[in-house]
Amino acid sequence: RGQELSLEKLSQALCLCSDVDEQLKQLVSLFQFSENERKLRELLVTLLQEVFFEFFPGCEVLPFGSSVNSFEVHGCDLDLFLDLEHTKTFQASARKPQEEKSEDKAAMDTLSEDKAALDTLSEDSILSDVDLESASASEILELIAAVLRQCVPGVHGVQALTSARLPVVKFQHKESLLQGDISINNRLAFCNTRLLQLYAEVDDRVRPLVYTLRYWAKQKELAGNPFGGGPLLNNYALTLLVLFFLQTRSPPVLPAVAQLKELADEGEKAIIDGWDCSFPKDSSKMEPSCNLENLRSLLAEFFHVFTDYDFASTVISLREGQAFPLKDILASETSSMLKLGALNIQDPFELSHNVAGNVNEKIALRFQSRCRDAAKYCRSLQYQRKSSKGKTWGLVRLFQRGDNTEISITEEGPAAGDGLVIYLPSPLLVLTEEQRRKLCGTEGVQQLCFQKVCTALRFVLQDVLKCSVSQDEDNENMANAEQAVLREEVPCVGAKRILAEEDSSVPDSKRPRLEAVSTREEKVSWHCTICHKVWLGRRKMRRELQRNAAPSLLQDVDSLQVEAEVTEAIRQQEHGSGPAQPLLMFRVCIVSAGAASQDCRTSLCFTPFQDPVALFQDFFHFLQVFLPKTVMKHIKKHGLNSSV
Ligand code: ATP
Ligand code: MG
Structure with missing residues (x-):
């Protein structure tokens, strides 16, 4: 990320604008990719696609995340999803005995590209040693790392992080210093990337607001840690919070995800990992919003709304475009699986996932405190009007580190x-x-x-x-x-x-x-x-116990008692009656x-x-x-x- 713009340069450019709305739009122009940067990424994706296709016939290299979700900044990482679904089908088919294969052939023949791919699955293919269906994610990632190291020119620093929360293979493109991450089980992220893209297309206030709030949050040390690590908000969670804010304006700037689902055609309906991910591909199907608020006041309102927001007692749902009290969430079967925390933002598709589950109370309090400072500043004339005396004004002061009204958070807590x-x-x-x-x-x-x-x-x-x-x-x-x-x-x-x-x-x-x-x-x-490893295999054990119980016993069974029985059964299975x-x-x-x-x-x-x-x-x-x-x-x- 060596190409980052300094705050000084940014401030100079912003102070030249004529009003705050223009500053917000200018921020997008300053951070978004140039034509060349976009081309370079496309070329790299094409190169990787060609190489991987040799080794994994039928595979697809699909970029997701900030490179393609409309919220890119210079030098951001290149997130790639290597989709091996077709490769698995080909491999299974190539391994079948000859007569079974001919039955499948009619179906296969429909895609000539697939046939060509199937032909490449020769004896010496990398796939002759590995069965993708039964191989673990770590084994596949190690294989991907080997292909990257040995067969992709201009790439170095290849590393398979197989025990990370989201296992990936990391690499760097030597010439551009571009950092890349390849993951394999990430279809949902590919889908939420498209959702973000769609929202950005629906209303042209989305990009300026998201860019501004991402930069503000980074300056205030509220956001910016890489996927999974640390207690700060990640960019994805912060973007969802901005989208939620826009869904809840009156009238709304953006529709809820449930409303988008209603607009999806047959071909756009999709269930991924059991979650409904249906939404239209094309933003032209959607009515423009009747909300006419300008960027300057939307930004000020964002700070105002979240200053006293009761984050800990609510779950923010982009699916429904509203926030629910925790007790309603605990009553719902899927949502009750959410890992509750200091900030609860439910993923728009994977409803059991709190995208801000890593944020601790200290950061949530800091977020509110920074929103309070910002809301106060937004009421001042320095925010609202360009200075006639050449002083900094508008967004510039908002981005300065260590503001005057800094409130120190002393509650370290546990x-x-x-x-x-x-x-x-x-x-x-x-x-x-x-x-x-x-x-x-x-x-x-x-x-x-x-x-x-x-x-x-x-x-x-x-x-x-x-x-x-x-x-x-x-x-x-x-x-x-x-x-x-x-x-x-x-x-x-x-x-x-x-x-x-x-x-x-x-x-x-x-x-x-x-x-x-x-x-x-x-x-x-x-x-x-x-x-005892009481956390392993509980779901299966619970199903078995429920299957074997007499129907009369199932009525009015206390779920805590069921859980205790599940534990007991796991203990028995692990150790019998011996001492543990x-x-x-x-x-x-x-x-x-x-x-x-x-x-x-x-x-x-x-x-x-x-x-x-x-x-x-x-x-x-x-x-x-x-x-x-x-x-x-x-x-x-x-x-x-x-x-x-
Ligand atoms: P940047 O790389 O500039 O920080 P990004 O949007 O690419 O922004 P990453 O952390 O690289 O953020 O994540 C890449 C993508 O992975 C996101 O766009 C999103 O689709 C998905 N993702 C990231 N974090 C989460 C999360 N907590 N829950 C669900 N999906 C996530
Ligand atoms: Mg990224």
């Missing part, structure tokens, strides 16, 4: 250190709107919620997942705090009283309620040992949101301290989805006001 963090939703979500309103802000509500979360969490870890849990002896204070929690010594008088009075007819105004609300941070730490050895030991530190937040959320920080066979990451990924759901189910079942 994310500091090496642990991995899961945020649990507020237990208040199990209440009705009315109950919640009454309870919020009462004395002791946080302690009550914390205590309920600890009880539920202990139940899930100990009784459902059969993990042994004990107090962490390293921390006297924490241990005492836990004792207090377990014996219900923590004062939570106000909250309990309100709950007890819930159905009484005492008018609101007469109820005793304390003005000063305790926001003391609650914290305990547990030491846990797990002896500890597999993994970890510490979990449970911290209430404390003074930082009034919504009673809790964060769990997991740190492994004995992990001889490197299982912690896997276990943690499982817990990310499993814990929020099951803990909430336990709280819902036992209610917030019942005794522990």
Whole structure:
């Protein structure tokens, strides 16, 4: 990315514009590819397509991501999807006995190109040693890396990252220094790239806004980490947030993805990995928006809207073009698989995927704080009008690092250190709107919620997942705090009283309620040992148990009880009745949101301290989805006001 424009050069160019709208458009011109850059990428894709076709007949090299989604910047990486579906079919067919092959031949003959490809599958083909259908992703990526190293001229630094969250082969094109990533199981990303392209075509305000907000977020250290790593927003998640903002203007600038689906023809309907990805290819089918807001005010509104946005308690859905409260999401089968976090943006197609699942609370708070600063600046004349005295104005000041109104974020929370963090939703979500309103802000509500979360969490870890849990002896204070929690010594008088009075007819105004609300941070730490890989094969085991159960038993079965049975069955399968050895030991530190937040959320920080066979990451990924759901189910079942 050596060709980045300096802020100084950018500022000079922007200050020459005549108004803020022109500055936003100018930003696109300054960052987008030149004709030559686009040509170079196309040539590289063609070269790779030709080489790979030799080795993987029928394959397709499909660019996705910023090179083609309309939001490119000079020097951005080249994301490629190597589609091997046809190659697999050819290989399977070439390996079939001769007589079966002739039956398939009629179908194959329809595509002469395919026939030619089939012919190349000779004895010495690379595919004679590898069966693509049964080979692992790592094996295929290693093969791709070998082809790149040995057969593509002008490429170096080839590296197969097979254990990354999205396994890829990385390479660099020597002459242009262009960085490339090749992945193989990424059809959904190819599809969401086309969706972004379509939105950019539908309304010409989309590109200037996305470019501006991407650059602003990068300057403010809110976005920019590469796919998968770190707690910052990635460019894809940030772009979706901007699109969501445009879907929710009144009237909307952009339609929801569900509305796009209605416009898709038969040929445009697509299901990928089980997700409905139907939308029209052509933007001309879509009515222009009746929203007439200009770029200057849309940008200011973006900052204004997200300044006080309740990110943690909502899920942003581009599919529906609205944000849903967490409790609605937890009730829905697919969406309840979402890994909830400090910022929840549901992928428009893969509805169980939170594209901002990596963002931690610190960054989410920083995002809001930077939005607040920006919204304030956008109300000033310096933003709105070109300076007649040659001073910086408009976007330029917005992009400066370390603004005047910088608010420092001191809440390090449990994310500091090496642990991995899961945020649990507020237990208040199990209440009705009315109950919640009454309870919020009462004395002791946080302690009550914390205590309920600890009880539920202990139940899930100990009784459902059969993990042994004990107090962490390293921390006297924490241990005492836990004792207090377990014996219900923590004062939570106000909250309990309100709950007890819930159905009484005492008018609101007469109820005793304390003005000063305790926001003391609650914290305990547990030491846990797990002896079985209870996270592996749960779905299959659950299906088997349900298949074998008598229909009468299936009614009213408590899902937590089912989960406990699944664990037991896995234990039996792994060890029979023999003694089990500890597999993994970890510490979990449970911290209430404390003074930082009034919504009673809790964060769990997991740190492994004995992990001889490197299982912690896997276990943690499982817990990310499993814990929020099951803990909430336990709280819902036992209610917030019942005794522990
Ligand atoms: P840039 O490379 O300039 O940061 P990009 O859009 O190419 O922008 P990448 O991180 O390279 O971003 O990701 C490439 C593509 O992979 C994205 O455009 C998107 O299609 C897909 N993608 C990236 N991150 C996610 C995610 N968190 N969830 C789902 N798909 C993602
Ligand atoms: Mg990219």
